[in-house]
Amino acid sequence: MKLMNPSHQRKRWYPLIVFLALSVLMIFAACGLAPASLPGATHRQIPPLTLLTNTESYDPIRYHAAHQMADWWQQLGFEVEVIPMEFNELTHAVRNFDPEEKDWDAFTMSWTGRVERADPDMFIYSIAHSSQAGIMGNNYCEYRNEAYDALAEAQRRVMNPDVRREVVYAAQEKLAQDVPYVTLFYRRVVQAYRQDRWENMTAMAGEGIYHEWLPFHAQPRNAHAKETMARLVIASNQEPSSLNPLTASTVWEWKLLRLMYDKxxxxxxxxxxxxxxxxxxxxxxxxxxxxxxxxxxxxxxxxxxxxxxxxxxxxxxxxxxxxxxxxxxxxxxxxxxxxxxxxxxxxxxxxxxxxxxxxxxxxxxxxxxxxxxxxxxxRAAPTTPGASENMPVPLVGSGPLIFETWEHGKRITFRKNPHYFAADDVDLDELIYRLYPDTESVFQALLSGEADMTGVNLEPEQLSRAEAFSEIKVIQVPDLGFHYLGFNCSRPPFNDPVMRQAAAMAMDLDYLISQYLEGLGDVGGPGQPISTGNVFWKNPAVTQYPFDITKAREMLHETGYTWDEQGRICWKE
Structure with missing residues (x-):
């Protein structure tokens, strides 16, 4: 067999190589990519993104949504690592007091719509004003913008609700433009209880039946309730990290603390x-x-x-x-x-x-x-915020329920305060917050009668199963909070608003509602902290970005981002 001279071989393939190179150039041009994206150009790849989320057992909907968003972002050219974390661990990582130690790029979480948050100040000021970033607390995304701060401050000073609403509307428009986070959906609050045992379980928007008025509303059906122990068991899959009122920072802590303490x-x-x-x-x-x-x-x-x-x-x-x-x-x-x-x-x-x-x-x-x-x-923590949060504190309040015991991983028990000024309005004698490993175990505890009500949302597929039991009453109310994907605005690449806008445009929020919520919720959008259930304060003119990955890539290209030969997105040169 006669071997071809290497130089002759290169000459033979050269026309084909040129043809292929020109074809690739035309394809990249059609996709809106610059010639710098071709082989041979100098690139600095953007490192893999870290996307923190909860475990599947805690909230399977947000868990799977996080993986879906990672798939969409990969079409933009990112490599994305999704990191599931236990709830308290996730909260600590996201809420880290030192911005330089926030070693992540994005996260999924939710702000619960407790009833006092029907006032827009929590979501307009507390979670987005720059003074609340860093060591101050609730601005986890480290979003800082002077124009937005001015709006967030102004809405606090306006006493006339109609005038204040216009300022709140303007703040929502600014958030939609800057996109410190993307509201994924406003999930309906879907909870259930044993109607064969309890009645008058009043539901509240944003909170369902698990709210601070629960001890005053819940009434046992047992005709001999006055002679027997009226014990209400709440099933949940999330244990608080502490019951310290100085460091408590999650809904799971305050849902219990506000039963112990008065305001x-x-x-x-x-x-x-x-x-x-x-x-x-x-x-x-x-x-x-x-x-x-x-x-x-x-x-x-x-x-x-x-x-x-x-x-x-x-x-x-x-x-x-x-x-x-x-x-x-x-x-x-x-x-x-x-x-x-x-x-x-x-x-x-x-x-x-x-x-x-x-x-x-x-x-x-x-x-x-x-x-x-x-x-x-x-003395336990003289300078470091949060260092003493696990230190035992006096669990003595003046509220309707008295703390009794905490068996970690199993239950937290409270008993009625007989000396409470409104004790005559409290018909339960004991409340047990019982813990389970996941949402399905919570649901099964309700069906079996081990629990009287759910302290967490039912999953969509559990809804029809619950309705098959006459003993179970399912309630649905609008949420006042929201589930969201937050960006780390304090470091590249998401310190660039255009990058955040492009990432938001590469997320099909309608798909999340249909695929994971089965319609039990409303679509969100860029920013948009005010729920569809909070009609007075929600700006109807602010809508979601269209789902358009091609346009998102064009936006990034126009501002200087490039792609390498593997299709990985690179820093601006």
């Missing part, structure tokens, strides 16, 4: 704040609010609840910079004790949501226990 106000199912531990709340002027404390209240250890306890709590939380409540405590200039059990709050400037977002959220702590405990607490 000066509570928000009812009509989104209206109602004086609670306060007998009366008086708006003296735009920056002065007087609160008259209810008489006859006691803490769980029998000590009286005094106006001094309220002043102590607010001063201590402000001085310590409790991150979860920082946005709602910052407006306070001072808290002053007046005669006749009156506490005066002087604000730095008008704050439209003060009663709803501050008075209705801050728990009243007993000074006689915490004043002696704090020095020890401070």
């Amino acid at each position: 000066l106000a509570r928000v009812n199912q009509y989104f209206q704040p109602k004086p609670w531990a306060a007998r009366e709340i008086r708006q003296v002027n735009d920056v002065t609010i007087d609160v008259i404390l209810r008489e006859g209240m006691t803490f769980h250890d029998g000590q009286p609840v005094r106006p001094e306890d309220v002043v102590f709590t607010y001063d201590m939380m402000r001085e310590r910079g409790v991150t979860y409540f920082a946005a709602f405590l910052d407006p306070i200039e001072e808290v002053v004790l007046l005669p006749d059990r009156t506490i005066r709050f002087r604000l730095k400037e008008p704050y439209a949501a003060f009663i709803t977002m501050t008075l209705a959220q801050i728990p009243i702590l007993p000074e006689h226990l915490w004043s002696g405990f704090l020095p020890e607490y401070e």
Whole structure:
């Protein structure tokens, strides 16, 4: 066999190589890619993205949605590593106080729509204002924009709801433009309970039946309830990380803490704040609010609840910079004790949501226990925020339920407070928060009668199964919160708004609703923190980006991003 001279071989294949190269050039040009994307050009690949999400057992919908979004982003040219994490571990990673230690690019999470969050301040100010980034707390995405900050601040100062709504609308438009996160969907709250055992299980928008009014609403059906133990068992697949009111930062902690502690106000199912531990709340002027404390209240250890306890709590939380409540405590200039059990709050400037977002959220702590405990607490973590969150704290409040036991991984038990000022309105004797490994186990506990209600959402496929049991009552209400994908805006590549816009455009949100929620929810979009269930405050003009990966690539190309011969996206040169 005669061997061909290598130089002759190269000449033979040269026309074909040229033809193929020109063909590739034409294809890349048609896709909107520059000639720099061809072999031989100098490229610096963008490293693989890290996308944090929850485990499948915690929330299979967000887990699978995260993998789906990774597939879409790979069509943009990214390599994406999806990292499932246990809920408390995920929360800690996302909420890390030091932006330089946020070693991730994106994450999936949700903000629960507790009823007080019907006021837009939580989602407009607390999770997106630049003062809440870094060590301040709830701005996990590290989003910073002066123009947006001005809008978020302005909506707090406007007392007229109709005028304030226009500012809230403008803030939503700015978020849609900058895309610090993408709202994936507003999932309907779907929970269930044993109607053969309990009645009057009132559902509230954003929270379903598992809300802070539960002890006052739930009534046992047992005709002999007064002679037997009325025990309400809530099934959940998520254990709190702690019950420390200074460091608690998740819905699973506060859903229990607000049953143990009283607040000066509570928000009812009509989104209206109602004086609670306060007998009366008086708006003296735009920056002065007087609160008259209810008489006859006691803490769980029998000590009286005094106006001094309220002043102590607010001063201590402000001085310590409790991150979860920082946005709602910052407006306070001072808290002053007046005669006749009156506490005066002087604000730095008008704050439209003060009663709803501050008075209705801050728990009243007993000074006689915490004043002696704090020095020890401070020595445990004198400078590092969160370092002492697992340190035992006095679990003594003045609320309707008294903490009894916590068997880690199994249950948390509470009993009725017989000395509560509204004890006659509480018909349950004991509440057990029972833990299960996953949502299916939660569902099975309900069906078997081991539990009385679900503390988490039913999965779509469980809905039809539950309706086959006459003993089970399923409720559905709109959510006031949202499930979202957040970007790490503090580092490349997502510190570039165009990159965030392109990533948002490469996500088919309608597909998520149909594929994973089976229609039990509404589509989200870029930014968009206000739920479709919160009609008054939601800007109807702000909509989702069209799903268009080709256009997303064109946007990136126009701003200087390129692709290498493997199709991997590269940094701007």
